[in-house]
Amino acid sequence: MSPAVDVKTLVIDDKEVSARAGQTILEVAREHNIYIPTLCHLEGISDVGACRLCLVEIKGSNKLLPACVTSVFEGMQVSTNTERLQTHRRTILELLLAERNHICSVCVANGHCELQSLCQEQGVTHVHLPYRNPELPVDASHERFTADHNRCILCTRCVRVCSEIEGAHVWDVMGRGIDSLIISDLNDPWGKSSCTRCGKCVQVCPTGALFDKSKVGSDHPKYPDFLPYLNLMREAR
Amino acid sequence: MSKLKLATVWLDGCSGCHMSFLDMDERLIELADIVDIVYSPIVDAKEFPDEVDIALVEGAVASEADEHKIKKVRAHSKLLVAMGDCAVAGNVPSMRNPIGPEAILNRAYIENADCQQQIPCVVVPRLLKIVRPIHEFVKVDVFLPGCPPSADTFHAALTALITGEPLDIPALTRFGA
Numbered sequence: 393m394s395p396a397v398d399v400k401t402l403v404i405d406d407k408e409v410s411a412r413a414g415q416t417i418l419e420v421a422r423e424h425n426i427y428i429p430t431l432c433h434l435e436g437i438s439d440v441g442a443c444r445l446c447l448v449e450i451k452g453s454n455k456l457l458p459a460c461v462t463s464v465f466e467g468m469q470v471s472t473n474t475e476r477l478q479t480h481r482r483t484i485l486e487l488l489l490a491e492r493n494h495i496c497s498v499c500v501a502n503g504h505c506e507l508q509s510l511c512q513e514q515g516v517t518h519v520h521l522p523y524r525n526p527e528l529p530v531d532a533s534h535e536r537f538t539a540d541h542n543r544c545i546l547c548t549r550c551v552r553v554c555s556e557i558e559g560a561h562v563w564d565v566m567g568r569g570i571d572s573l574i575i576s577d578l579n580d581p582w583g584k585s586s587c588t589r590c591g592k593c594v595q596v597c598p599t600g601a602l603f604d605k606s607k608v609g610s611d612h613p614k615y616p617d618f619l620p621y622l623n624l625m626r627e628a629r
Numbered sequence: 630m631s632k633l634k635l636a637t638v639w640l641d642g643c644s645g646c647h648m649s650f651l652d653m654d655e656r657l658i659e660l661a662d663i664v665d666i667v668y669s670p671i672v673d674a675k676e677f678p679d680e681v682d683i684a685l686v687e688g689a690v691a692s693e694a695d696e697h698k699i700k701k702v703r704a705h706s707k708l709l710v711a712m713g714d715c716a717v718a719g720n721v722p723s724m725r726n727p728i729g730p731e732a733i734l735n736r737a738y739i740e741n742a743d744c745q746q747q748i749p750c751v752v753v754p755r756l757l758k759i760v761r762p763i764h765e766f767v768k769v770d771v772f773l774p775g776c777p778p779s780a781d782t783f784h785a786a787l788t789a790l791i792t793g794e795p796l797d798i799p800a801l802t803r804f805g806a
Contacts, residue, residue, distance in 0.1 A: 495724060496805025497714055497776035503805070512803040517772040518717050518764060525726035525759065610805075 402468035417459035417470055418446055428472050429481060429510060432547035433460045434596055436619025437556050442547055444484055445510070448472050456480070478514070485511050490521040491570065492528060493542040494599075501600030502610035507545060508599075524570075531576075533583030536605055537594055539574070544601035546572055549616075550593035557619065562587045574601075633682040633791060636668040637712075638702050640688030640695040641722040641760060645777040646713035647671065647687060652780035663791060681706040683790060689715040689722045690761050694754035703767035708790065711769045714776040714804055716762060723760040730756040773798060775806040782806075 398413035404426050411420040416439070421428050432443040441458035448459045451469035459472070471477070488494075488507060496502050510516075528541040548565065551574065555561040562585050566575045576585035594602045596616045603612055637647060647670060653660065667681060668674045677698075684706035690696050703709055714720035725733045734756070739746045763769055773786055782801045789796035 489718075493724070493727065494804075495720060496803075497720055498724075499805065505805075508804055512799045515799050517774055517798050518711070518762065518769075522765065523719060523723070523726070523761070525723070527727035 400464050400466045400468070402464050402466070402470065404470045405472055411464045413464075415464055417448060417457075417462050417464055417468075420464055421459065421470075421472060426472060428459050429514065430460060431506060431510060431545070431598060432549060434549050434553075434616055434619065436616075436623050437549065437552040437596070440548060440552070443488075443545070445481055447477060447480060449474055449477060481514050482516050485514060485516045486519045486521055488545050489516075489519050490523050492524070492526060492544065495542075499543060499600040500603045500607055500610065500612045501543070501614075504610070504613045505600060506598035531582045532605075533581035534587065534589075534605075535583060536589060537582065537591065538603055538605055539576075539582055540601055540603070541573060542601075543599045544574055545599060546574065547598060548574075549596040549598065550574060550602060553592045553596045553619070557622065558588060558590050558592050560586060560588050560590075563593060633664045634667045634678065634680065635664040636677065636681045636684045636702070636706065637666070637670070638668070638677075638684060638686045638688075638698065639670045640686065640698065640716070640763070641691035642688030642713060642715040643721070644670070644687070646685075646715075646775075649777035649780055650685070650712075650783050653784050654780070656780075656784050660787065677701055677705055679705055683708045683710065683787075685710045685712040686716050686763055687712045689719045690757065690763055690766055691722050692754040692756050696757065696766060699763050699766050708770045709763075709767065710771040710773055710786075710790070711763050712773050713778055714774055717764075717772050717774045718804060719760050719762050720776060723762075726759050730758060771796070771798070773802060774804045775802040776804075778802045778806065 399410050400413055401408065401410045404421055404424065407424065407426065409420055409424050418428055418433065428446050428448065430446045433439055433446065439460040441461040444458060446459040447456040449471040450457055496508055499505065531539040551563040551565060554563045562576050563574055566573050566579055576582045576587060594604055595614050597614065637650065639647065666672050667678045684702050686699065686702060686709065690699055711717045715722055734748045738748045773782065775782060785801055786796060
């Protein structure tokens with residue numbers, strides 16, 4: 393006999409929904425077509441709650457919680473789109489734009505960038521904060537790909553896909569806070585690293601930070617949807 | 630009814646926003662029925678007029694002259710529109726910010742010059758250390774991102790601003806559009 397499924401009932405934006413114990417708010421919301429914006433989340437790899445775009449309000453808690461790493465509980469009441477959350481989301485996007493050098497017009501990902509479309513969707517038409525204008529490296533040592541740290545938002549999708557799916561763990565994060573930098577191996581040039589040249593990190597990168605050298609202009613759509621299928625195939629074996 | 634006074638201003642940008650404005654083509658004729666273009670790189674006026682209803686500003690603030698100009702434009706305009714990514718966000722002109730103006734001037738006028746190596750210091754305005762969007766200097770009423778905003782975006786935005794109808798900018802354009 394299979395064990396009984398542990399069902400939790402909760403309310404998301406005045407909609408009563410049921411979920412399995414251990415599911416995250418984001419999973420349950422998506423199952424019920426309730427939209428919560430995300431950036432670091434990606435179907436097929438683990439969640440880290442890095443970008444904070446999926447913050448939601450939970451009744452009884454004075455903290456905002458990231459929907460991608462918060463499990464549901466019985467009687468939970470979730471609001472996903474209050475004015476307060478909308479303001480915070482716009483501020484988060486503005487902080488990302490101000491932190492590094494995001495010059496959309498000359499970016500290889502222009503028109504295919506998740507940061508860019510989220511700004512449009514959330515109504516960010518300008519940045520209220522002063523730009524930091526940091527001087528950042530561009531690593532073009534790899535024969536097929538380039539890492540442009542000017543466009544990196546430190547979502548760590550590349551780190552996770554390389555470690556969890558490819559099993560190579562070439563990418564990781566060096567430094568702390570605003571000085572953090574994505575590095576290959578022990579801060580070696582990408583072209584001299586233990587990279588397997590699979591290109592998964594390029595496909596999952598939401599911006600123009602990791603790109604294929606064969607792409608020019610703004611002709612660089614990315615296809616991260618292969619991940620859930622790849623996982624499914626591996627489970628089936 | 631007297632016509633609305635429209636001005637367009639060119640700071641540190643490539644003039645692409647003005648080109649796109651002109652791409653409104655025959656719709657410019659309709660526009661000319663309701664507005665007078667009182668100041669613009671494409672008309673003769675040399676001084677910014679005292680009273681302007683709508684000022685469209687292209688370009689970022691990159692020099693002392695730009696800073697002086699944007700303050701003057703603000704003081705004499707009822708509605709100031711940041712036109713395009715340079716005015717809105719700094720865009721390409723701001724790409725010199727991480728390395729500073731000295732490095733840029735050196736590369737252009739010393740390292741790459743075959744003869745007469747010298748950095749221009751008279752007539753041309755002095756560059757600011759950091760190129761910044763115009764809202765870091767003056768209050769901006771409307772932000773119209775895009776590189777450049779399309780002619781349709783200009784038409785829709787100007788129509789809304791002139792008639793006072795609501796204007797949904799993210800539905801029209803975005804950074805880099």
